[in-house]
Amino acid sequence: MHVFAAEGEQNPLLPPVGEIIVGLITFAILAFVVVKFVFPMIEKTFQERRSAIEGGIERAEAAQAEAKAALEQYRAQLAEARTEAAQIRDAARAEGQQILEELRTQAQEESARIVARGEEQLAASRQQVVNELRGQIGSMAVTLAGRVVGESLEDDARRRGTVDRFLDELDQMSASTATGSAGGSSVYSPQGDR
Numbered sequence: 001m002h003v004f005a006a007e008g009e010q011n012p013l014l015p016p017v018g019e020i021i022v023g024l025i026t027f028a029i030l031a032f033v034v035v036k037f038v039f040p041m042i043e044k045t046f047q048e049r050r051s052a053i054e055g056g057i058e059r060a061e062a063a064q065a066e067a068k069a070a071l072e073q074y075r076a077q078l079a080e081a082r083t084e085a086a087q088i089r090d091a092a093r094a095e096g097q098q099i100l101e102e103l104r105t106q107a108q109e110e111s112a113r114i115v116a117r118g119e120e121q122l123a124a125s126r127q128q129v130v131n132e133l134r135g136q137i138g139s140m141a142v143t144l145a146g147r148v149v150g151e152s153l154e155d156d157a158r159r160r161g162t163v164d165r166f167l168d169e170l171d172q173m174s175a176s177t178a179t180g181s182a183g184g185s186s187v188y189s190p191q192g193d194r
Contacts, residue, residue, distance in 0.1 A: 032085075111189075134167055137163070137167065138160075138163035138166075138167070141162070141163055141166055142162065142163060146160065
């Protein structure tokens, strides 16, 4: 057996030289097109994506910083509003207290005025009742004294003098018993003309 083939015969494992040259030229053209046109487009797309991503991150950071500043401003405004609300509440409370004090003062003044008017009316009524009772007691005393004495006390001046003395002594007796200085019993003993 012959391992070596004739020189004129080609080896089936090796391609023809023309095909190798055509393949190398085609490869070179394809490599040139890829390097010249495709790689720059890929690089451009890669850079655009990279800048878009970096820009998005920067925009997100800026938005986050803006949101943080807005939050701080909101918190400051909220604190200011709370302070203002507390001041308004304190002012309203103080004003309410002042109004209550004014109303209390007015009510006390009105009460004092009503009590004073009532006391005046009571004193006037008391004086009127005392005068009416004095007249009635006087006429009853004169009648009773006339019956006891057995003589007529029709003389007006005499009757008045007797009645006035009697009422004065009654007043003195009531004054002495009211103060608690009355020592013993007192009996009416009319003095004067009979």
